[in-house]
Each structure stands twice: as structure tokens, then as C-alpha cells.
Amino acid sequence: MRNLITDVPGVLVGNAHDAAVASGVSAILLEAPAPASYAAHGGAPGVRDTALLEPDKTVEAIDAIVLSGGSAFGLDAAGGVQAVLAERGRGFRIRDLTVPIVPQAILFDLANGGDKHWGRKPPYFELGIAACEAARADFALGTHGAGFGATTATLKGGLGSASTVTPSGYTVGAIVAVNAVGSVTIGDGPQFWAAPYEENGEFGGLGQPVRVTREALxxxxxxxxxxxxxxxxxxxxxxxxxxxxxxxxxxxxxxLAHAIRPAHTPLDGDIVFAAATGRRPAPADAYALNEIAVAAADCLARAVSRGVFEATALPFPGALPAWKDRFGRIMVTP
Structure with missing residues (x-):
């Protein structure tokens, strides 16, 4: 187990970024077409090809999911991923043609200090190609991929991931680009809101404060x-x-609600995709499915904290500090 979403058999991840632009793309590739859906609970989502993920729509499986910076400009990234997958013969078959099915969500990182004056050709199509071609089981967290330019209210955001195995033996994983309007740490201190879910000191091992004060809230x-x-x-x-x-x-x-205060606000576009690679049999009953649901939420909370914990600050005037810049000296060794 790598403690990454790629512990789920059939999932690969590729990251790409442009340091001068201070933005990036993460491509989550499914090695075989897989059923997927999504839920958008924030008030300001930015998406591509998500309507087809509703259970009543015709397309039953997808080929990849893209997470990207760049706000609406970043929606070009899915086109780059589609181009690579089409070359590989992946996609929904129509006569002798294939159309890769690649839903996407974007985040706003246009005001983080990077050079966004790209003229008529935003970099995201090419970043999508690079991310797709880089897809593998091992990938970096923090200031990488879609999390490269991400920020939170108080600290540098980033790309996070985590995985677990349910009591019924299913492997569950999460990947997240953390660009929240709120904070992932408690008050002005180093502890994470998701501390109860932490495993093996994966984001510092500091636990929770003795008391959460009104000021911390x-x-x-x-x-x-x-x-x-x-x-x-x-x-x-x-x-x-x-x-x-x-x-x-x-x-x-x-x-997200366990790891970020606040989440799902009118100012966020919080979106979660869910995919199933089908390498193991269907859950025997609703209880086994519930185990997967709970594990997905717990993994996502951990992934959020890992994304911020592993981030490095951007090299621009006024850039937010990384967690390790402020608190790294007090980490607990597992």
C-alpha cells in the first residue's frame, strides 16, 4: 500500500505543471472503462462532461477524470487527455470511431502570483497531454499537479491522496486538490481538523488540541x-x-466537512467524483456498500490534510506559507 488512490487496482495518476504560470493538472486514468458518478455540493463549481455521469444517462463507463487549476481556462485539460487516450484507442465506440469519456473539474488559482498572461493559448491542453502521459502508480503530493497553485485561507494548498482497505476487503482511495475558501488547520495552530482520521503520522501526528476554543472556531x-x-x-x-x-x-x-472549516459554501465549487474499477465482486449488501462510503469519506479527509501537509510555498511575493514552513519543527515521528 502506497497510501495513494493508485492502491485501488486499475487506477493510475499523472501530474503536470507550469511553474511560471503556477498552475497544473492531474489526470486520473482508469485502465479499463469504469462506471462513475459525481456530486457537486459547493456553490460555484466548474465542470466538463459531468451530466453524463448521472445514473439515468446513456454512457455507462468513463476512461479518465481530470482535476485542473486555471479556472474555466483549465477546462482545456480534458481535451489533452482525450487526445492521448484516442491515440491509444480508448473511448466510447461509435461505428469505427472512439470518443474517450473524460469528465473534469477545475479550481481557481488565477490570483496566486503566477504569470497568467498566456494570450490566446492557455497551457492546459498541453498540460493535460503531459499529465496523461505521466500516469503511473507512484506520484508526488503537495505542490504538484492540480494542487500546484492551490491555496487555503491560511496556508498553501496542494494535492493530497490516501487509501485504506474496508473490513470486507475492498480497497478505497482518494485524491484531492485542496483550494478551499476555509482552513484545514484548527485556529492558528498546527493541528488539522481531520486529526481523528489520521493514520501512521501521515500529516504530522500532532493529534487534536486539548480544547477547541471559540477563537479557534x-x-x-x-x-x-x-x-x-x-x-x-x-x-x-x-x-x-x-x-x-x-x-x-x-x-x-x-x-471535506471533516477536514475543512467551512466546506460546501457559496464561495466554493466543492466536487467529488466516484469511480469503481470492478476488480472485485459487488458488495453483498447495503452494509458492505456503506463500508465503502465511510472509507471514501475518511480517505478524503486524510487526503485533504496530506495535500496541505506536503505542500511547498510558491516563490512569489506575498505567497502563503506552507504548513512545514510554519510548523514543521514540531512534527511527531511515528
Whole structure:
């Protein structure tokens, strides 16, 4: 187990970024077409090809999911991923043609200090190609991929991931680009809201404060409407229907609420995709499906914290500090 979403058999991840632009793309490739759905609970989502993920729509399986910076400009990234997958013969077959099915979500990182004056050709199509071609089982967290330019209210955001195995033996994983309007740490201290879910000191091992004060509960917010969003994918190796994937996506949003204060605001575009690679049989009953749903939420909470914990600050004037810049000296060794 790598403690990454790629522990789920059939899932690969590729990252690409442009350091001068201070933005990037993460491509989550499914080695075989897989059923998937999504849930958008933030007030300002930015998406591509998500309507077909509803359980009543015709397309039953997808080939990849893209998470990207760049706000609406970043929606070009899915086209780059599609171009690579089409060359590989992947996609929905229509006569002798194939159309890769690649839903996408974007986050706003246009005001983070990078050079966004790209003229008529934003870099995201090419970043999508690079991310797709880089897809593998091992990938970096923090200031990488879709999390490269991400921020939170108080600290640098980033790309996070985590995985687990349910009591019934299903492998569940999550990947997230954390660009929240709120904060993932408690008050002005180093502890994470998701501390109860931490495993093996994966984000510092500091646990929770003895008491959460009223001051710690005071909202810490950044930016304005449309300047945020936490976007994520959860996956499992069970054989699920699109409707069941929808239910997993809805439940996994609890992980954002456990890890970020506040989540699901009118200022966020919080989106979670859920995919099932079908390498293991379908859950025997609703209880086994519930195990997957809870594991997805817990993994997502951990992934959020790992994304911020592993991030490095951007090299621009006024850039937010990384967690390790402020608190790294007090980490607990597992």
C-alpha cells in the first residue's frame, strides 16, 4: 500500500505543471472503462462532461477524470487527455470511431502570483497531454499537479491522496486538490481538523488540541466568489453501478466537512467524483456498500490534510506559507 488512490487496482495518476504560470493538472486514468458518478455540493463549481455521469444517462463507463487549476481556462485539460487516450484507442465506440469519456473539474488559482498572461493559448491542453502521459502508480503530493497553485485561507494548498482497505476487503482511495475558501488547520495552530482520521503520522501526528476554543472556531476565509474550490476523486475496486457510485460520491463529501472549516459554501465549487474499477465482486449488501462510503469519506479527509501537509510555498511575493514552513519543527515521528 502506497497510501495513494493508485492502491485501488486499475487506477493510475499523472501530474503536470507550469511553474511560471503556477498552475497544473492531474489526470486520473482508469485502465479499463469504469462506471462513475459525481456530486457537486459547493456553490460555484466548474465542470466538463459531468451530466453524463448521472445514473439515468446513456454512457455507462468513463476512461479518465481530470482535476485542473486555471479556472474555466483549465477546462482545456480534458481535451489533452482525450487526445492521448484516442491515440491509444480508448473511448466510447461509435461505428469505427472512439470518443474517450473524460469528465473534469477545475479550481481557481488565477490570483496566486503566477504569470497568467498566456494570450490566446492557455497551457492546459498541453498540460493535460503531459499529465496523461505521466500516469503511473507512484506520484508526488503537495505542490504538484492540480494542487500546484492551490491555496487555503491560511496556508498553501496542494494535492493530497490516501487509501485504506474496508473490513470486507475492498480497497478505497482518494485524491484531492485542496483550494478551499476555509482552513484545514484548527485556529492558528498546527493541528488539522481531520486529526481523528489520521493514520501512521501521515500529516504530522500532532493529534487534536486539548480544547477547541471559540477563537479557534472563528471563520478564516480567503478571496471571494469563484476564487476557491476543493475537487476530488474517490475510487474503489468493487463492481458498482453508476447509481451506487453516485451514492459514494455524495457520502464522500463528508470527508471535506471533516477536514475543512467551512466546506460546501457559496464561495466554493466543492466536487467529488466516484469511480469503481470492478476488480472485485459487488458488495453483498447495503452494509458492505456503506463500508465503502465511510472509507471514501475518511480517505478524503486524510487526503485533504496530506495535500496541505506536503505542500511547498510558491516563490512569489506575498505567497502563503506552507504548513512545514510554519510548523514543521514540531512534527511527531511515528
Amino acid at each position: 472563528r471563520l478564516r476565509l480567503k478571496g471571494g466568489p469563484g476564487e476557491n474550490t476543493t475537487i476530488a476523486v474517490v475510487a474503489c475496486d468493487a463492481m458498482l453501478t453508476k447509481a451506487q457510485c453516485k451514492r459514494i460520491a455524495v457520502a464522500a463529501h463528508d470527508g
